[in-house]
Amino acid sequence: MTPLSYAWLIPLLPALAFAINILCGYRLGKRAAWLSVALLALSTLLAVALLIQVRQAAPVWDNAGLVRMAEVEGRVAALQGELTELRRLGAEAAVIQPLARELATLEAELPTLAAAVLEREAAPGFPFVSELAWLSIGGQEGIPFGLLLDPLAALLVLMVALVSLLIHLFSIGYMEGEARFPTFFAYLSLFSAAMLAMVMSRNLFHILLFWELMGVMSYLLIGFYYRKIAAQQAMKKAFLVTKLADLGLLIGLFWLYRHFGTLDLVRLSELAPSLLAGASGVATAIGLLLFVGAMGKSAQFPLHVWLLDAMEGPTPVSAMIHAATMVAAGVYLIARATPILVMGEALPVIAWVGGLTALLAALLALAFTDVKKILAWSTASQLGLMFLGLGVFGWAAAVFHLVTHAFFKALLFLGSGSMIHGSGTQDIFEMDRLKRAMPATRATFIIGALSLIGVVPFAGFWSKDKILLALKDALGTGYGYELLLVLAYLAVFLTALYTTRLYLIAFEQPSRPSPWRAAAWHQGALAELNMSAKEVEHDKRLSHSHPHPPHESGWQMLTPLWLLAVGATVLGLLGSPLLGNPLQTFVYYGAKPYLAPLSKQWLGFVLGTAVALAGITVAWLLYGSQQLSLRAPEPLTRLLQKRLYLDQLYYRLLADPATRLAQPLAWFDLKVLERGVKGVANSISLLARLLTLWQSGYVRLYALSILLGTVALVLLLAILGVNA
Amino acid sequence: MLTLSHFLALAAVLFAIGLYGALTRRNLVAVLISVDIMLNAVLINLIAFARFTDNVQGDLLALFAVAIIAAKVAIGLSLFLNVFRHNGRATVEVLSRMKQ
Numbered sequence: 001m002t003p004l005s006y007a008w009l010i011p012l013l014p015a016l017a018f019a020i021n022i023l024c025g026y027r028l029g030k031r032a033a034w035l036s037v038a039l040l041a042l043s044t045l046l047a048v049a050l051l052i053q054v055r056q057a058a059p060v061w062d063n064a065g066l067v068r069m070a071e072v073e074g075r076v077a078a079l080q081g082e083l084t085e086l087r088r089l090g091a092e093a094a095v096i097q098p099l100a101r102e103l104a105t106l107e108a109e110l111p112t113l114a115a116a117v118l119e120r121e122a123a124p125g126f127p128f129v130s131e132l133a134w135l136s137i138g139g140q141e142g143i144p145f146g147l148l149l150d151p152l153a154a155l156l157v158l159m160v161a162l163v164s165l166l167i168h169l170f171s172i173g174y175m176e177g178e179a180r181f182p183t184f185f186a187y188l189s190l191f192s193a194a195m196l197a198m199v200m201s202r203n204l205f206h207i208l209l210f211w212e213l214m215g216v217m218s219y220l221l222i223g224f225y226y227r228k229i230a231a232q233q234a235m236k237k238a239f240l241v242t243k244l245a246d247l248g249l250l251i252g253l254f255w256l257y258r259h260f261g262t263l264d265l266v267r268l269s270e271l272a273p274s275l276l277a278g279a280s281g282v283a284t285a286i287g288l289l290l291f292v293g294a295m296g297k298s299a300q301f302p303l304h305v306w307l308l309d310a311m312e313g314p315t316p317v318s319a320m321i322h323a324a325t326m327v328a329a330g331v332y333l334i335a336r337a338t339p340i341l342v343m344g345e346a347l348p349v350i351a352w353v354g355g356l357t358a359l360l361a362a363l364l365a366l367a368f369t370d371v372k373k374i375l376a377w378s379t380a381s382q383l384g385l386m387f388l389g390l391g392v393f394g395w396a397a398a399v400f401h402l403v404t405h406a407f408f409k410a411l412l413f414l415g416s417g418s419m420i421h422g423s424g425t426q427d428i429f430e431m432d433r434l435k436r437a438m439p440a441t442r443a444t445f446i447i448g449a450l451s452l453i454g455v456v457p458f459a460g461f462w463s464k465d466k467i468l469l470a471l472k473d474a475l476g477t478g479y480g481y482e483l484l485l486v487l488a489y490l491a492v493f494l495t496a497l498y499t500t501r502l503y504l505i506a507f508e509q510p511s512r513p514s515p516w517r518a519a520a521w522h523q524g525a526l527a528e529l530n531m532s533a534k535e536v537e538h539d540k541r542l543s544h545s546h547p548h549p550p551h552e553s554g555w556q557m558l559t560p561l562w563l564l565a566v567g568a569t570v571l572g573l574l575g576s577p578l579l580g581n582p583l584q585t586f587v588y589y590g591a592k593p594y595l596a597p598l599s600k601q602w603l604g605f606v607l608g609t610a611v612a613l614a615g616i617t618v619a620w621l622l623y624g625s626q627q628l629s630l631r632a633p634e635p636l637t638r639l640l641q642k643r644l645y646l647d648q649l650y651y652r653l654l655a656d657p658a659t660r661l662a663q664p665l666a667w668f669d670l671k672v673l674e675r676g677v678k679g680v681a682n683s684i685s686l687l688a689r690l691l692t693l694w695q696s697g698y699v700r701l702y703a704l705s706i707l708l709g710t711v712a713l714v715l716l717l718a719i720l721g722v723n724a
Numbered sequence: 725m726l727t728l729s730h731f732l733a734l735a736a737v738l739f740a741i742g743l744y745g746a747l748t749r750r751n752l753v754a755v756l757i758s759v760d761i762m763l764n765a766v767l768i769n770l771i772a773f774a775r776f777t778d779n780v781q782g783d784l785l786a787l788f789a790v791a792i793i794a795a796k797v798a799i800g801l802s803l804f805l806n807v808f809r810h811n812g813r814a815t816v817e818v819l820s821r822m823k824q
Contacts, residue, residue, distance in 0.1 A: 155791075241804055314776055696820070697820040697821070698816075698820045699755075699816050699819050699820060702748060703746055703747055707743065707747070
């Protein structure tokens, strides 16, 4: 049985849950949630089967062989560079000779190595693809619909299904007693279904389709508390910003279609090397356009502005958006577009944007006191790291980090949900020594935090290290990657700093007034949204957030936390060199998996750990023992709290002119069009009222009318001269 | 010597009489008779044209029309009978109230 026979069920089951819950969820009541969970659990089981089958069919790469090949390739490249340099300088033959000989032997060795790297051939029919005609008119190809089940898809399907399942489970406890409980689960299920369908689609057009479906679901979920004005604004903002970015993606896809005549991923990767050879400008442009779409979806600077406001949604939604779906879509798209990207020059841009986002978002995370907002910045930062990895050919590393991040970020978000649920506030300064009341939440949160910081042996450590390793390999290619490496390490340091700060203030310390007055900040943010004081009051009543003595959450909320904690702990080992990089060799798909020998990685391990520990230590000194006190200069904190004034900038640049343009249009619409249309309608009804006078019911009047009509007709014919 | 014009003139006179009657009489039966006079004027036209152009189709059409007029009169009279039973009289004014 090939996976194709059941794989289509994986997205369909949650979609079914959506259909049932949206149609008769209110009759099901609380069972609606269990229905969603059950169907998604079934999907998860199928996803496990899918991963196993793909694993069995996939070619097996020999880890040692790949490492050796990477080494030889690196040496060959170095030798070639050295030789050109020496020849240019006109060095003596005695110097050149041995190097040239070594180069020749190594180059001769490469084909044998490449042949030996493949431990087991791919099974026939791998990767599993299916194709159904769709929109095919008059024998044309149209846009065939199909599944593409390769290692990347299988891995992400399982990741998405599993994390979504746990988030669903968590939501049962978290959303208990909410008015629109079944609707929430319906939305959540369709959200997962869209993401699952997206990672399995083989056609970029369908990827776009499900991508947009996710956009809609995030819109609905962010605005779940739609009576809160801040939530209304946030949902609109998220939708508009991602839609703006999607415009880039759409243009990129049109261009791709024009150039290739197909959007099929399988065919694209076959055609890309030949069709884009010598057209690196086109490849760059397409790559950048696709990246614009990914920037919007994955919240990369400067299109990250929606991410923070998206926190207005219920916490499980934040976990969903930030871990399993939505933001992962952008990374997935870029990973899928790699065959096109490598033909152009877009990759360094991706790397730089990713690196800058990683640093800026980590910096911004320090300026916030809302636990969810800190984590939101952290997501943007981690996604930046992933794009950085993708930009420097660290394809497998980025995918690896995507998977581990999904687990530890879901853990942290659900943990924050538990904290908010237990303490009744989102401000970490208002949380009163949560460690006493919430031991389980605390333990799992620490695991998530350590994974995020990147401490051995938690998952985040291994994947983050792989990305940095890929970056180190790309040094010297002339895109200023040396500086980028420094920025990346700075981002790692800041990550440790803000994560530890979050933990210490929320769990270890008594509540105290927030230094930046959370309420004031809140009102400031609302003032930005042009809300009146009355609306602010209304919002406060709706969010019913008033701190109360903390209590631990129930088992429905704690079980997912513990399961995710297990994932966040052991998952990294899948990609660690200690076990022979099984994850990277599995998703190895023509791209270099970055399997530097262990001996070369020690430095990276030590450096990464040292930076992370330094971050933790500084955070401890600043916020724990408070031996160190650092007051950031007022302009800086203001700049960070105002999110670099980007929102205001966009408002001035886009919203203001749009409003000014819209006002005369609205006037025209109301005064001219509206009146014109109404005038036509009114005159017709007036005419009709005149005509009803004629319908008097007097037979003789009718007879006279007939007579007069006949006479008029005869006269008319006589005048016009029409005769028989 | 009778010509086509004579027949047409007769038909026109009959039509005018019928029309006057149909528009002025209050009694529904009288109206019906007036309408019949108008119809007969038309029939005279038909037959006259048929006679003077040697075309038998006009005669045929007139025969059909006579049959239909008979049916119409039957329906009309039964209708008026009902109007009379319902209202005690059968005048045009009664019919104008039917729209209420």
